[in-house]
Amino acid sequence: MERFPWVEVFRGLAILEVVLHHLLGRFLREVPPETPLWLLLAALNRTLHFAVPAFLFLTALVIGASFWRSFSLGRYLRNRALRLLWPYLLWSGVYLAFRYWDYGVFQPERIPHQLLWGKAYFHLYFLAVALQLTLILPLFLPMVRGRVHGGWFLLLGLGGTLLIYLLNRHYRFLPYPGSFVLWYLPAIALGLYLASRLELLPRLLRLWPLALGLALLGLGLYLPLALEALQKRPVNTMHYQLAHWLYTTAMAFLLLALAHRLAQTRWRPLLAFLGRYSLQIYLLHPMVVRLLEKNPTFPEPLGLKPAFLIYLVLVLGLPLLLAHLLARVRASLLLFGR
Template sequence: MERFSWVEVFRGLAILEVVLHHVSGRFLRELPQGSPEWLFLAAVNRTLHFAVPAFLFLTAFVIGASFYREFRLGRYLENRALRLLWPYLLWSGIYLLFRYWDTGAFQPERLPHQLLWGKAYFHLYFLAVALQLALLLPLFRPLLFRRPHGAWFLLLGVGGTLALYFLNRAYRFLPYPGSFVLWYLPAIALGLYLASRLERLPQILRLWPLSLLLVGVGLGGYLPLALAVLQGLRVDTFHYQAFHWIYTSGMAFLLFLLARRLDQSRLRPFLAFLGRYSLQIYLVHPMVVRLLEKYPDFPEPLGLKPAFLAYYLLALALPLFLAHFLSRVGASRWVFGR
C-alpha cells in the first residue's frame, strides 16, 4: 500500500461503479421492460459489471507485489482474518437479521450453505471470493519469484478458466460459479503478471490500446447477451462468459491505468477518500438502497431522474457518515475490520 499511492484511487473509482451498478439495477424495476428507457438503463447496468474482477485484480497485484518483501504466513493470515473474515461473518449476521426483518425469511438449516457461498445477502459473495483469494495467493509466491514468461500467466488465466468452465459444465459441482475464486482467474492472473513485472510497468502500460480493443470486443459480444438474459431469453453460456471474461479483464487494466493517471490530478483527494472507505460503502449501501425502496415517501415523488440521483448520493453518503463516525469513536475495527 505504501508503495502504490494510486491504490485508494482505484478503489474509489471501483466503489463509485459498484453503487451506480446496484442503484441502476433497482430502477430497472421501475421501467417497462423493453422500452427505450429500460434498454438504456439496462445497458448501463450491464456495462457496469466489472467491479468484482477489478477488485480481485487489484488484490492479486498488491499482495503479489508484497511477496517480494518480507513475508510471514502467520502474520498474513492474521491480517486477512481481521480485515476480511471478521467483517464477512459479522455482516452476514447483520444482513440475515435485516432480511428477516424485511421479508420474514430465515432458514437456520441453510446457514452453512449461505456462509460458504456468500449468500446471506446478494452482495456478500464478493467477500467470500476475496477470502478464497487470500488463501490462494500465497501458493503463487514461488511462481512470482521465478518470474516466468508472460505466456505462463496467460495459460493460467485462459487455460485454467476454460478447464474450470468445461469441468463445471460436465459435472455441475459449483452451485454458484460467481462465488468461486477460480471463476475470476483471468483478472487474477493479470494482476499477478503485473506484480511480477513492477520494473517494466511503464512499458506495459503503453499497451493500453490493446486493452481498449479487448474491452471493445468483449463488450460488443457480452452486452447483447446480457440484455437478452435480463429479458429472460436463453443464451449460449460459453459465449456469455467468454466475452465477459475478456471485457472485465480489459476493464481492470484500464481502471489500473486510469487510477495511476488520476493519482496526480485534483480528483485524487476525493477518490482516495472514497477508496479508504470502499469496504464500508460496499457493506452498507445495499441496506440504504433497500430501505429507500421499502419506504418510498422519499425520494420517489421527485420523479425517476431526481430519485435516481438521490438514491445514489444517499447510498454513498450514509455509509461514509457511519464509517467516519465509527472511526472517530474507535469502533471501526470491530465493525469493519479496519
C-alpha cells in the same frame, strides 16, 4: 499506500462502479420493461458489471507485490482474517437479521450454505470470493518471485478458467460459479503477472489502447447476450462467459491505468477518500437502497433523474458518515476490520 498511491484511487473508482451498477438495477424496476429507457438503463447496468473481477485483480496485484518482501504465512493469514474473515462473518450475521426484519425469512439450517457461498445477502458473495483468493494467493509466490514467462500467466488465466468452465458444465459441481474464485482467473492471473513485473508497471500501462480495444470487442460480444439473459431468454453460456471474461479483464487493466493517471491529479484526494472507505460503502449501501425502496412515497415520485440523484447521494453519503463517526470513536476496527 505511499508507494502505490493509485491503490486507493482504484478502489474509489471501483466502488463508484459498484454503487452505480446496483442503483441502475434498482431503477430498472421503475421503468416499463423492454422500452427504450429500460434498454438504456439495462445496457448501462450490464456495462458497469466488472467490479468483482477488478477488485480481485487489484488484490492479486497488491498482495503479489508484497511477495517481494519477506513473507510470513502466519502473519499474512492473521492480517487477512482481521481484514476479511471477521467483517464477512459479522456482516453476514447483520444481513441475516436484516433479511428477517425485512422479509420475515430465517432458515438456520441454510446458514452454513449461505456462509460458504456468500449468500447471506446478495452482495456478500464478493467477500466469500476474496477469502478464497486469500487462501490460494500464497501458492503463486514462486511464480511471482521467479518472474516466470508471461505465457504461464496466460495459461493460468485462460486454460485454468476454461478447464473450470468445462468441468462445471459437465459435472455441475458449482451451485454458484460467480461465488468461486477460480471463475475469475483471467483477472487474477493478470494481476499476478503485473506484480511479477512491478518495476515495468508504468511502461506496461502504456498498453492501455490495446486494452481499450479488447474491452470494446468484449463488450460488443457480451452486451447483446447480457441483455438477452436479463430478459430471461436463453443464451449460449460459453459465448457469454468468454466475452464477459475478455471484457472484465480488459476493464480491470483500464481501471488501473486510469487510477495510475488520476493519482497524479487533483482528483486523487476525493477518489482516495472513497477508496479508503470502499469496504464500508460496499457493506452498507444495499441496506440504504432497501430502506429507501421500502418507502414508496419518496423519492421516486419526484421523477427518475431526481430520485436517482437522491439515491446516489444517500447511498454514498450515509455509509461515509457512519464510517467516519465509527473511526472517530475507534469502533471501525471492530466492525470493519480496518
